[in-house]
Amino acid sequence: MSIEPQDELRIQLSVNYFVNPKVIGLSGQAQLADIKAMCFLKRAGIDDGVVTPEMWLMMNGDDMSLIDELVEVARWEVVAPKGWRVRGWEDWFKLDTKPAKRRKSTGQLRLATAEELLPEPKKWTTVDVEAVFDCWVETLPAGATRKLSSQRRRKIEARLNEGYSIEELCKAVKGWQNDPWPDRRIHNDVVQLLRSGDSTERMIGFFDHPPRSGDAAASFNAIDEVLG
Numbered sequence: 001m002s003i004e005p006q007d008e009l010r011i012q013l014s015v016n017y018f019v020n021p022k023v024i025g026l027s028g029q030a031q032l033a034d035i036k037a038m039c040f041l042k043r044a045g046i047d048d049g050v051v052t053p054e055m056w057l058m059m060n061g062d063d064m065s066l067i068d069e070l071v072e073v074a075r076w077e078v079v080a081p082k083g084w085r086v087r088g089w090e091d092w093f094k095l096d097t098k099p100a101k102r103r104k105s106t107g108q109l110r111l112a113t114a115e116e117l118l119p120e121p122k123k124w125t126t127v128d129v130e131a132v133f134d135c136w137v138e139t140l141p142a143g144a145t146r147k148l149s150s151q152r153r154r155k156i157e158a159r160l161n162e163g164y165s166i167e168e169l170c171k172a173v174k175g176w177q178n179d180p181w182p183d184r185r186i187h188n189d190v191v192q193l194l195r196s197g198d199s200t201e202r203m204i205g206f207f208d209h210p211p212r213s214g215d216a217a218a219s220f221n222a223i224d225e226v227l228g
Contacts, residue, residue: 018031034070038086049085055083133153136173136193169200171207173190173193175204175208176203
């Protein structure tokens with residue numbers, strides 16, 4: 001794919017971009033990849049906001065870990081088999097493509113306060129993340145050792161950001177013990193249990209209301225895990 005430079009094209013980056021809930025938790029590399037993708041899409045005139053695997057390789061090489069991070073926080077979404085769509089891209093694409101002319105302000109300028117510039121503080125702490133992780137470790141066989149990896153941490157933080165309480169997430173990471181799916185014991189990692197809001201609530205349900213033996217839900221869970 002060859003794209004000629006378009007010096008007159010612009011995208012307008014909102015001053016609120018870096019305090020957007022879907023952006024604030026991303027690593028600096030993932031944020032940069034997101035902005036690079038929007039510039040690339042605008043320059044190529046792609047109005048559907050889909051980043052193809054070919055485009056990704058041109059921008060970032062073969063490191064696909066950043067895509068997982070962007071999809072995890074729902075900043076990007078998977079569009080099989082084409083690639084990944086930047087959510088909200090249509091609003092960026094419709095912006096005026098010409099550089100804005102400088103104009104004199106007709107109103108009074110006011111300096112923003114520090115409180116206005118700072119993002120809203122998180123309602124949870126690292127201690128809360130560790131507490132949920134410890135709840136999960138309690139369900140493992142005696143002597144089993146697990147580390148709070150970055151992937152596990154991101155899953156816990158993602159559900160905390162969605163408003164789930166520590167108590168609810170502890171129920172979710174323990175609920176797998178009541179899951180009737182026979183293979184749950186080999187698919188019981190925090191990353192799978194807290195994969196999404198739906199899977200989290202299903203695990204909470206197993207904790208609060210253990211299903212009866214032989215429940216038909218086992219087959220549905222198995223299909224759901226395979227399809228991801």
